[in-house]
Amino acid sequence: MKSFIHRGLIAASAASLCGIIIPRAALAHGFEGDRFFPPTIQTDDPFAVDELSLPTVQLFQNPSSPGVSKTREIDLGGEFDKEIFPGFDLEFSDAYTTLNPKVGGATDGFQNFSLGFKDELIQSPDHEFIFSFGTDWDIGGTGGKSIGEDSFSTFTPTFFFGKGFGDLPDSVPMLKPFAITGLVGEAFPTEASNSNALEWGFALEYSLIYLEQNVKDTGMPEPFRHMVPLVEFAMETPENRDGGPTTGTINPGVLYESRYFQLGAEAVIPVNSHTGPNVGFIVNVNIFIDDIWPKVFGHPLFGGGSGNAAPSEPVSAK
Amino acid sequence: MKKLIIALFCTLAGASAASAHAFLDHADPKVGSSVKAPTEIKIWFTEGVILPFSEIKVTDSSGKEVQKADKHLDPAHNDILIVSVPALPPGKYKVAWSVVAVDTHHTQGFFPFQVVP
Numbered sequence A: 001m002k003s004f005i006h007r008g009l010i011a012a013s014a015a016s017l018c019g020i021i022i023p024r025a026a027l028a029h030g031f032e033g034d035r036f037f038p039p040t041i042q043t044d045d046p047f048a049v050d051e052l053s054l055p056t057v058q059l060f061q062n063p064s065s066p067g068v069s070k071t072r073e074i075d076l077g078g079e080f081d082k083e084i085f086p087g088f089d090l091e092f093s094d095a096y097t098t099l100n101p102k103v104g105g106a107t108d109g110f111q112n113f114s115l116g117f118k119d120e121l122i123q124s125p126d127h128e129f130i131f132s133f134g135t136d137w138d139i140g141g142t143g144g145k146s147i148g149e150d151s152f153s154t155f156t157p158t159f160f161f162g163k164g165f166g167d168l169p170d171s172v173p174m175l176k177p178f179a180i181t182g183l184v185g186e187a188f189p190t191e192a193s194n195s196n197a198l199e200w201g202f203a204l205e206y207s208l209i210y211l212e213q214n215v216k217d218t219g220m221p222e223p224f225r226h227m228v229p230l231v232e233f234a235m236e237t238p239e240n241r242d243g244g245p246t247t248g249t250i251n252p253g254v255l256y257e258s259r260y261f262q263l264g265a266e267a268v269i270p271v272n273s274h275t276g277p278n279v280g281f282i283v284n285v286n287i288f289i290d291d292i293w294p295k296v297f298g299h300p301l302f303g304g305g306s307g308n309a310a311p312s313e314p315v316s317a318k
Numbered sequence B: 001m002k003k004l005i006i007a008l009f010c011t012l013a014g015a016s017a018a019s020a021h022a023f024l025d026h027a028d029p030k031v032g033s034s035v036k037a038p039t040e041i042k043i044w045f046t047e048g049v050i051l052p053f054s055e056i057k058v059t060d061s062s063g064k065e066v067q068k069a070d071k072h073l074d075p076a077h078n079d080i081l082i083v084s085v086p087a088l089p090p091g092k093y094k095v096a097w098s099v100v101a102v103d104t105h106h107t108q109g110f111f112p113f114q115v116v117p
Helices: A005-016 A206-216 B002-017
Strands: A030-032 A035-037 A051-062 A071-085 A088-101 A107-110 A114-124 A130-136 A155-163 A178-189 A197-206 A227-238 A247-257 A260-271 A280-287 B024-028 B041-044 B055-059 B072-074 B077-084 B091-100 B106-115
Touching: A030 A130, A030 A155, A035 A155, A035 A206, A051 A260, A206 A227, A206 B106, A247 A280, B002 B072, B024 B106, B041 B055, B055 B077
Parallel strands: none
Antiparallel strands: A030 A035, A051 A071, A051 A280, A071 A088, A088 A107, A088 A114, A114 A130, A130 A155, A155 A178, A178 A197, A197 A227, A227 A247, A247 A260, A260 A280, B024 B041, B041 B077, B055 B091, B072 B077, B091 B106
16 A cells, blocks of 8 residues: 555645645565564555554644645554455555644545555565565545545556565674665556656665574563664655656654554654655554454465465474 | 544453464574584574474584484473584584464574584
C-alpha cells in the first residue's frame, strides 16, 4: 500500500483544485534468509504477507494555498493484508481524516478506500534480497467530499525491493545490520486533468536485533536490543499538467519489536515548503497476527505453506 | 479513539496464550565472542522449539561441519537447543541454526564466534 503521506500528498494536490487543502504501512513477518525486515511506516515494504497495521496516527500541517489557510491534519488509519497465494496478497486500507484550517471550521471524513495486491517476484535468501510488484487502487468517490477526497480513482503500479547487508565481508561486521527497502511507482489518476506522479521512497534501517543475534552480542539492554532505528524518505514527483514540484517527507524514527506487535514512531519532516511548513509526527502499531492467531494467519489461503510455515520434513540429524 | 485503543489492548491481552516466532535470545558461546574451546553450542530461543524440525550446524573457516550428531533440547526447557562439538582448534567458526517453534513457524539465523588458545 502507499504510505499515508503519499495518499495525503495526492489528496492534497487534488484537493487544492477543489479549493480545499488536505494533505499513509505494513506485517506480519517479512523474512528473507536470516533477515527480518520490519514493516515500515511511511513506505510500504516488499513482502506479501498477512499484516494488520492498526492504528496509524499522523499529525501534520499542510501548507497554505490560494484561498486556503494552513491546515492541521490528523489521520487515523489502518491496513489489513492477506496472503492469498504463496507470495501474493491482497491489501485493504483506509483512514479517517480531520482537518482543522487556521481560518474556517474543521471538517472530517474517511479517505478514499484503497485496494491493492502485491506479488513477490524475486527472492534471494542468501543475499537477503527481495523484489516485488504491486498495484494500488485508490477508489474514487468512496471518501468524504468534505475533506476533498477525489471523485476519481488513481491506479499506482509499483516496484518494491528489500536488501539486507548480512552478506558483506566479515571484515566489516558492524555494517551487516544495515538494510534498505524501497519503492518506485507511477500514479495514474483516471481524470485527465490531474497529473501523473512518480511515487518513490526508501527506508534505511540499522537493525540492533540483527546486530545482537547475528553479529555480536554486545550485552545491549532492553528495550534497545529489540529496536530498529531508521530513516524513511517518502516522495512524490508530479510529471505533467502543472502538477507542481516534488513534495515529500524525511522521517527519522525507531521501531520496537515486541513478541506480538511492533511499535513505531517517526518525525515527519517536510522536504520543502510545498509539502508543509512544520514538522509532524506519526506513530503506528503493527500487530503480528501470524503469531497471535497462527492457525488463521501466517500462511496463504491457497497453495500450501508460506515462508513462515514449518518444513514438511524433519531436518536430518547430523 | 478511546474505544479503538481499548479494543486493541483487549485483542493483544487475549493473545497471551498464543506463541510466537522463535528468535535467538542469546547463546553460549556468545554471538561474536572469542572463547576457549567450548564443548557444546547452546542457544536460548525466545520460544519453545520442536526438536525434529530444528538444527544447529557448526562450521569452521573452511566450511567443514564440526558439530557432533547429538542435538537435543534441554530436558527442562524446550527453548534451549544444544549440540556438542569436539575439541575445536583455534580459529573462526560459524553457527547456523534453523528451528520450528511450537506454533510451527520457521526461523533461521547464524552467528560467528572465535576459538582462541
